[in-house]
Amino acid sequence: MSKADFTVQTASGEGNPVVSLKGDWTAVSLRDAGERLTAALKGKTNIRIDSAELKAFDTAGAYAVRSAVGDNCDDDLFTEHDSHQRVYALVCDLQPKVAEAQAKTARNAFSPIVNALAAVGHSTAELLADLRNLNIFIGQLVTVSFLSFVTPGRIRWTPLVAQMQQAGLGALPVVCVTNFFVGAVVAFLGILQLQAFGASVFAVELIGISVLREFGPVIAAVLMAGRSASSFTAEIGAMKMNQEIDAMRVMGINPFDALIFPRLAALILTVPLVSFVGSMAGLFGGLIVVWGTLGYGPNFFLGRMSEYVPFVNYFVGFIKTPLFAIAITVIGCRLGMIVTSDVISLGKQVTRAVVQAIFTIILIDAAIAMMFNGFNF
Amino acid sequence: MAHMDDPDIEATEAAQAEAGRAVHPIVIEGLRNQFGSTVVHEGLDLTVERGKVLGVVGGSGTGKTVLLNSILGLQRPTGGSIHLFGQDITKLSEKKMRAMQSRFGVLFQSGALFSALSVVENICVPLTEYARLKPAMAREIGLLKMALVGLPLDAADKRPSELSGGMIKRTALARALVLDPELLFLDEPTAGLDPIGAAAFDNLIRELSDSLNLTVFMITHDLDSLYAICDEVAVLADRQVVEKAPPKVLEKSEHPWIHEYFHGPRGRVSKGE
CATH class of the missing domain: 3.40.50.300 (P-loop containing nucleotide triphosphate hydrolases)
Incomplete structure (x- = not known):
């Protein structure tokens, strides 16, 4: 394989350039020979081409030659080599179309400012469409949930129980371990700071309130959002790509009944339970640390808990778990339903699902914290 | 075959087979493919x-x-x-x-276009892998191949998900042909x-x-x-x-x-x- 090259000679007297092509004029070995040839032949007419030293010649090479010489040739080219001539003739027919399309692209290229404005407009329109889509989704989900509530015969128990096991029970180990460590860390930090005031026993209240009110439910929900929102989007999105959702609709099965309500119900039932178990694990982590560093055993810890950590803390933590469940399911399932037929959109929606679900959980948590603060709870 | 006993003829046949392998683009001899206990091919010859x-x-x-x-x-x-x-x-x-x-170029059954890339980018993938062309030239050669397989050139910047079945096949064919394979x-x-x-x-x-x-x-x-x-x-x-x-x-x-x-x-x- 030799590089594509050429020489241009102007015969004395006549002034007509003769181009000798050398080497392989193929896509792989062309490099910048086409641009160089175009530059060398600019403004020249009555060009003659000598292809004696030309070895391989393909459509890419033919295109480069054709772009450079255009119609400024004296006679038919490559007459001495049959296959070269055929390739060149094929390319000559198509070259004007390509050049026109290329020129059109150049004409349609907007300035960066216009492009930026277009991007803003595009994303605004997309956001509005997304909000509309969200409203439609929630409307359908509320309708189906209400109907399922009124006529429990609609409920599909098998997927519901399966989802409870997969999304709920499956999340228990990771939620417990994470909460255990969070409880332990809160205890360490609390004891360390409170010791300065000689009030290290107050670490028990600190652990009890923070774990029951915040960490238990939020950590359970964030972990379940990472597990379930992504898997809901991926499952439903893959079904959408495979036309399974269309098949269901045609058979008279409402995908909200068959796919989305079971997931919603499963999470509403399991997120509170999982977060309860998680909270217990968090308290246990705190208990162990208090026992280890201060030497106060479980009896002291639990006694102080029941005396100084009012039940309302658990209530505040518990009340938000169904809301977290709704956020995870609505986001996960809705983004699954808007997956289109290509793989890229599936990946994009799964990522969006996890990010949006975690963001929404933190938002709900903040709103509820402010609300109960206003109630003086 | 009786003449197989003759060493001269045997040698000539071996030489012929050798020459055949050199001349023909594809020569398959005695191919055997087996998955577990399922034999798919056995002694398959094809030129x-x-x-x-x-x-x-x-x-x-x-x-x-x-x-x-x-x-x-x-x-x-x-x-x-x-x-x-x-x-x-x-x-x-x-x-x-x-x-x-x-x-060689391959047209897969379902096209196997890269869904992240536009039509012309898909066609230019082998070019960017094997040839060191300027981007504008590569795009022009991509467009040339689109014209060659009869694709409308204004579809160049579409995504594979926006194409019809026939256009997907043509795009895949253009991609298979972009290096002018033999x-x-x-x-x-x-x-x-x-x-x-x-x-x-x-x-x-x-x-x-x-x-x-x-x-x-x-x-x-x-x-x-x-x-x-x-x-x-x-x-x-x-x-x-x-x-x-x-x-x-x-x-x-x-x-x-x-x-x-x-x-x-x-x-x-x-x-x-």
């Missing part, structure tokens, strides 16, 4: 001559796709040899295999196309193979394609190529599957009887 369009037919499960994957190097055969342009592909180094891969593999090129689109695609393949002097290896189920564009048809059955002949000759074959294939209810319609 494709330069500039010919070979159709490969066979019932479902006779290993057409396994054969293609073996030739492409996607699947290592259990036994036998496959020579492409005189080189045994099972023994090639990675670097030589890469050079070999620039000499050898083209087609896996059911007309499957999923309407009869008019399929006929147009057949014509396109025939025209391109004539004007670019391509050797084509085509798996197909489409009888119309066989008659329209194939010089020869190889029939896969009983783990081997049972017959390889022009379609007009195969019609008269005694082999039960081939007979059923050409004379079954769909076969007759195809011949206009």
Whole structure:
């Protein structure tokens, strides 16, 4: 394989350039020979081409030659080599179309400012469409949930129980371990700071309130959002790509009944339970640390808990778990339903699902914290 | 065969076989493919001559796709040899295999376009891998290939998800042709196309193979394609190529599957009887 090259000679007297092509004029070995040839032949007419030293010649090479010489040739080219001539003739027919399309692209290229404005407009329109889509989704989900509530015969128990096991029970180990460590860390930090005031026993209240009110439910929900929102989007999105959702609709099965309500119900039932178990694990982590560093055993810890950590803390933590469940399911399932037929959109929606679900959980948590603060709870 | 005893003739035959491997783009000898206890191919021999369009037919499960994957190097055969342009592909180094891969193009059954890239970017993928062209030149060559396969050039910046089935096949064909390969593999090129689109695609393949002097290896189920564009048809059955002949000759074959294939209810319609 030799590089594509050429020489241009102007015969004395006549002034007509003769181009000798050398080497392989193929896509792989062309490099910048086409641009160089175009530059060398600019403004020249009555060009003659000598292809004696030309070895391989393909459509890419033919295109480069054709772009450079255009119609400024004296006679038919490559007459001495049959296959070269055929390739060149094929390319000559198509070259004007390509050049026109290329020129059109150049004409349609907007300035960066216009492009930026277009991007803003595009994303605004997309956001509005997304909000509309969200409203439609929630409307359908509320309708189906209400109907399922009124006529429990609609409920599909098998997927519901399966989802409870997969999304709920499956999340228990990771939620417990994470909460255990969070409880332990809160205890360490609390004891360390409170010791300065000689009030290290107050670490028990600190652990009890923070774990029951915040960490238990939020950590359970964030972990379940990472597990379930992504898997809901991926499952439903893959079904959408495979036309399974269309098949269901045609058979008279409402995908909200068959796919989305079971997931919603499963999470509403399991997120509170999982977060309860998680909270217990968090308290246990705190208990162990208090026992280890201060030497106060479980009896002291639990006694102080029941005396100084009012039940309302658990209530505040518990009340938000169904809301977290709704956020995870609505986001996960809705983004699954808007997956289109290509793989890229599936990946994009799964990522969006996890990010949006975690963001929404933190938002709900903040709103509820402010609300109960206003109630003086 | 009696004359096999003669050492001279044996030597000449070996030399001829050696020469054949060097001359023909595809030479398969004694191919064996086995998955667990299932033997898909056993003692399969097949030669494709330069500039010919070979159709490969066979019932479902006779290993057409396994054969293609073996030739492409996607699947290592259990036994036998496959020579492409005189080189045994099972023994090639990675670097030589890469050079070999620039000499053939493949059209997969469902197109296998990269969904993250636009039409013209898809077509230019081999160019950016193998050739060091300026981006504008690469794009122009991509557009040239689009024009060559009859795609409207204003579809250049569309995504594969926005294309119709016929356009996906044409885009995939343009991508297979972008390096002007000598050898083209087609896996059911007309499957999923309407009869008019399929006929147009057949014509396109025939025209391109004539004007670019391509050797084509085509798996197909489409009888119309066989008659329209194939010089020869190889029939896969009983783990081997049972017959390889022009379609007009195969019609008269005694082999039960081939007979059923050409004379079954769909076969007759195809011949206009």
